[in-house]
Amino acid sequence: MPGQIFFLIVAAISVISALGVIFNRSVVHSALFLLVNFGTLAVFYFMLNAQFLGVAQILVYAGAIVVLFLFVEMLIGSDLGEKVDTWLNGRNLLLIALGLVLLTVVGTAVFENTIFGAAGNTTVEVVDEFGQTQVIAASLFTDFVLPFQLVAVLLSVGVVGVVWLAQHQQRQRFRRIIAVLDSTWAEETQRPGPDLLRVNWLRRKTLFDFDQVEIIQATDPQVAELVAMVEHDTDSWRRSRYRQMRCLVDPDCKLSEDTVQMLRHTFGEVKNLVNKGVVA
Amino acid sequence: MIGEVPLSYYLLLSAILFAIGAGGVLIRRNVIIVLMCVEMMMNAVNLTFIAFSRYLDSTTGQIFVFMIMAVAAVEVAVGLALLVELNRHKASVNINDFNSLKG
Incomplete structure (x- = not known):
């Protein structure tokens, strides 16, 4: 007992x-x-x-x-x-009733039958x-x-x-991610196309897996900050990509020659942004 | 003490746990809870296996439970990895949001 x-x-x-x-x-x-x-x-x-x-x-x-x-x-x-009171709707009550039917059937089976199978x-x-x-x-x-x-x-x-x-699928969502330095841009991100993502780096101020850099409206210290961060990146996969990366600079933001040299040193290709406003 | 409890007690308890698990799968919309309820149903079945194994003096039921445990561990790991991946795409854990395969 x-x-x-x-x-x-x-x-x-x-x-x-x-x-x-x-x-x-x-x-x-x-x-x-x-x-x-x-x-x-x-x-x-x-x-x-x-x-x-x-x-x-x-x-x-x-x-x-x-x-x-x-x-x-x-x-x-x-x-x-989920709220508890929204659970007790008609559909869920029906489901609970079905669960009880299942229980009744199994319970009846338990009590109606004797043990089957050979003993070991x-x-x-x-x-x-x-x-x-x-x-x-x-x-x-x-x-x-x-x-x-x-x-x-x-x-x-x-x-x-x-x-x-x-x-594996970490980077499958966007074919291209662009880090944008534009002090006139207030949003955090923008999706011009289904597989293209533009991220406002000046708001995020952190490294992520971008494929391209665009400098549209930024000061020399801001660019220097990005370069310093990229230079000190510890992620080996990203490090290997910076040397092949394209960096587009808008001539209108008048970066100093030193800054442009720094960018040339860090990224594979530094070019002037030609079609302003048009996403490359 | 072991022999005092009739087999039917264990079977009934396992049926109750299974029904609760099945009800949870149907009622809850949170994928994590649904996975938990699936685990609960598996455990209810495991209890049946072990109860029968004890009352039939056989180890076969225990071997089955051993296998089920291994499969359950893999199932949870894969299920949760899928859920994390789905969550990255949809930013949701509501099972109603994961209906892209629906025709």
């Missing part, structure tokens, strides 16, 4: 935390409820004599997956601003004699070697795929 009471307490925590994941405005709180839910499941695994998987559950789910969720939330700031020979006595991990390992490395190897391949593919996804 104490076992059943313990089960019911942990089960209640598990269900409440599962509901907490759904009915919570803050995504971070949802992730923490999820952590509690995974923890209670680990307790059940221990109760069911699956200590190895209980520890794996804590390591993999609580240690890796929840941390990953939290990390991504902090990376992209993902509160949608890994009884509690065997586990006690050889140890939990040994018993699992014996099964994993004899009957399930091939799936085990496939899981290893899957993990490798996953790691490579994730790195590729996170890195």
